[in-house]
Amino acid sequence: MHEWALAEAVVSTVSQIAIREGLRRVTEVRLKVGELQQIEIEILRFALSELKRSSLLEEAEFIIETEKAELRCRVCGHKWFFRRNEVDEDVAEAIHFVPEIAHAYIRCPRCGSPDFEVVRGRGVWLESVEGVK
Amino acid sequence: MADPRVSVIEDRLKKVNKVLSVSSGKGGVGKSLIASTLSLALADKGYEVGLFDIDFTNPSTHIILNAESVSPTEENGVIPPRVRGLKYMSIIYYSSGHVSPLRGVDVSNALIELLAITRWGETDFLVIDMPPGIGDAVLDMIRLVKKANFLVVTTPSKLAFETVRKLASLLLEMRIPIIGVIENMKMRESPFIQEQVEKMGLRFLGEIPFDYSLEEAIGDVNKLLKTMFAQKVKELAEKIALQTLGD
Numbered sequence A: 001m002h003e004w005a006l007a008e009a010v011v012s013t014v015s016q017i018a019i020r021e022g023l024r025r026v027t028e029v030r031l032k033v034g035e036l037q038q039i040e041i042e043i044l045r046f047a048l049s050e051l052k053r054s055s056l057l058e059e060a061e062f063i064i065e066t067e068k069a070e071l072r073c074r075v076c077g078h079k080w081f082f083r084r085n086e087v088d089e090d091v092a093e094a095i096h097f098v099p100e101i102a103h104a105y106i107r108c109p110r111c112g113s114p115d116f117e118v119v120r121g122r123g124v125w126l127e128s129v130e131g132v133k
Numbered sequence B: 001m002a003d004p005r006v007s008v009i010e011d012r013l014k015k016v017n018k019v020l021s022v023s024s025g026k027g028g029v030g031k032s033l034i035a036s037t038l039s040l041a042l043a044d045k046g047y048e049v050g051l052f053d054i055d056f057t058n059p060s061t062h063i064i065l066n067a068e069s070v071s072p073t074e075e076n077g078v079i080p081p082r083v084r085g086l087k088y089m090s091i092i093y094y095s096s097g098h099v100s101p102l103r104g105v106d107v108s109n110a111l112i113e114l115l116a117i118t119r120w121g122e123t124d125f126l127v128i129d130m131p132p133g134i135g136d137a138v139l140d141m142i143r144l145v146k147k148a149n150f151l152v153v154t155t156p157s158k159l160a161f162e163t164v165r166k167l168a169s170l171l172l173e174m175r176i177p178i179i180g181v182i183e184n185m186k187m188r189e190s191p192f193i194q195e196q197v198e199k200m201g202l203r204f205l206g207e208i209p210f211d212y213s214l215e216e217a218i219g220d221v222n223k224l225l226k227t228m229f230a231q232k233v234k235e236l237a238e239k240i241a242l243q244t245l246g247d
C-alpha cells in the first residue's frame, strides 16, 4: 500500500479503537511493517505526523518495527526471505502496491513453484494502542 | 491486533453512491461483457461511473475495453485511470499479463489492498466485475463493501440457473440487496428463467439475445456499442439506474 494511504488507514483504525476503548488521547501506537511491501518508513512517519494533527492521536508516539518477509513453499516446504534487490524495479513496485502480485513473479528457489505462502512480513499491522482515559 | 486497511475501505467508498456487483454462480455467462457494457451505458447517460475488475486470476474487462495503454497514478493512494470516460481499475496494472495463481486468502488480501488504496472519488455507480462462483469474492464483497447491490446473470440453461438460485438464496439469507436477474445469451423463446426468478421473489430485469457479432467487437468499444447486445444492455441500464437511484 502506498505510504499515505497506509498512514490514513492507521490513523482511522487507531481513532476507531480509541473511541471504542474510551480513550481521551492516544499516547503510543505500535506498528509492525512487513518487508514484502517495501514501505518507506520515513515517508510513513512523515505522513503519520501530518495526519495525526488535531485528532485523538495528536500526541501519540509511533513505534514502528519492521519484519523480514519470510516465504514458504507449499509444495516442497522450502523457506526463504524476500529480498528487494533480487527482483526487477517494476516488479518491486507492483508488489509494493499489491503484495499478492508476488505470486506472478516469484518462484520457489528450490522447486520453482509459485504456490508459496507469506509466513511473516506481508503488510502493516497494529500491535498495540495505548492512551489515557 | 488490527488490520488498518479494513477500516479505511468504507472511507474510500464514501462518495460512491451505488455499488453494482455483476455476479453469477456460473462461469462464462457474460458477466464481464455485461459489466463493461453496462458501465459504458451508464456513463453515456451522464453518470460518473467506475468499473472495478475483481476477477484477479482471470481478469478480462481490460481486453473488452482495450485498457492496457493507461495506468493508475499515485496520489495519496492510487487514482484509477480513465478508460472511455470510466474510472477503471484492474489488477492487470500490477500483474501485467503474468499469470497470478492465488489461493483464497491471497485473493482476499489483494481485494482488501486494492479497496484500501483506490480513490474512486465522487462516483454515481461503481460496477464490479466479479469472478464466477459463490466463494471468496462474494463473501468478501458482503463483508467489506457494505453497500454492495448484486446484479445476477444467468443463461437460459437450467444448469446456470441452478447456480444462480444458490447464489440468490445466499444473498437473500444474508439480506443483501439483489437488483435483479438478467437472462443472457437467449436463443429461443422460453418463459422458464423469468418464472423461476419471479417464484423466488426476485425481479427479472430482462433478457439479452445471443449476439453473433459480439466476439468481433471485443477490444473495440465503438463496435461494441453498436451491437444488438449493447442495445439491450442500454435498456437494462436505464431500468437499473431508475430502480437503484429510486431506492
Ligand SMILES: Nc1ncnc2c1ncn2[C@@H]1O[C@H](COP(=O)(O)OP(=O)(O)OP(=O)(O)O)[C@@H](O)[C@H]1O
Pocket (backbone or CB within 6 Å): B024, B026, B027, B028, B029, B030, B031, B032, B033, B034, B055, B058, B060, B130, B131, B132, B184, B185, B186, B208, B209, B210, B211, B212, B214, B215, B229
Ligand atoms: N449475449 C451474448 N451473445 C453472444 N456471446 C456472448 C453473449 N454474452 C457473452 N458472450 C460471450 O460469452 C463469452 C463469455 O463472456 P464473459 O467473459 O463476459 O463471461 P463471464 O461470465 O465474465 O465469464 P467468467 O465467469 O469466466 O468471468 C465471451 O466469449 C462473450 O463474447
Ligand SMILES: [Mg+2]
Pocket (backbone or CB within 6 Å): B031, B032, B033, B055, B060, B129, B130, B131
Ligand atoms: Mg468474467
Ligand SMILES: [Zn+2]
Pocket (backbone or CB within 6 Å): A073, A074, A075, A076, A077, A078, A108, A109, A110, A111, A112, A113
Ligand atoms: Zn518449493
